[in-house]
Amino acid sequence: MSDNPQTQKEQPRRRQARGERRIAQLLEAAAQVFCTTGYTAASTNAIAREAGVSPGTLYQFFPNKEAIAIELGDRLVHEMRETYGEALAPVDPATPLEQAVGAAVDRFIAFNTEHPVFFALMHGPDLPGGIADAHDQLHTTLIGRVEGLLASLMPEAATADVTRTAHVCLGIYKAGLELVLTHEGAERTAYVQEIKDVLVRYLEPLVGDRPGRG
Secondary structure, three states, rough: OOOOHHHHHHHHHHHHHHHHHHHHHHHHHHHHHHHHHHHOOOOOOOOOHOOOHHHHHHHOOOOOOOOHHHHHHHHHHHHHHHHHHOOOOOOOOOOOOOHHHHHHHHHHHHHHHHHHHHHHHHHHOOOOOHHOOOOOOOHHHHHHHHHHHHHOOOOOOOHHHHHHHHHHHHHHHHHHHHHHHOOOOHHHHHHHHHHHHHHHHHHHHHHHOOOOOO
């Protein structure tokens, strides 16, 4: 056995890296199981089987499926925050409404189609407490971001009107998202365009005449 200090430092790092890879493997398997069966019907045995490991290996990292779901949800929420930070930044008031709405919808749809488990976890009927709390925090922050985007498009609007409009926009998007995720190919593309059209037509009379419209 080597007493080399450098070797002694590298061994824990290698073990940690292996552990992170195993956790990522288990989370990926859990995402697949949750999408296929839903959270309630999922089991740790099914997740271990999907990951190609024994249940004992899974329990080295997670005590139960709730812990897996919460860790997966935490990582997805973090990524989602980064996504909507980019998607919902205030825009130049001269930006065409169709462009502002289209860019925001495209980024959200891309995230949700790349991570379908996000919808499965956030909208399931039996969410773990940790995910339910994260969902509430995400919703509150998301409304704030939508308000920021709308305020740049509706500078004359009262704060209460902007907040109400933000809630309606988010409700429209969430309703349309379920349709998007249950279709593929050309039909999915068509439903995405429908969401954009509904939002633009809803916002047009509220946004009114702005610089650059014309």
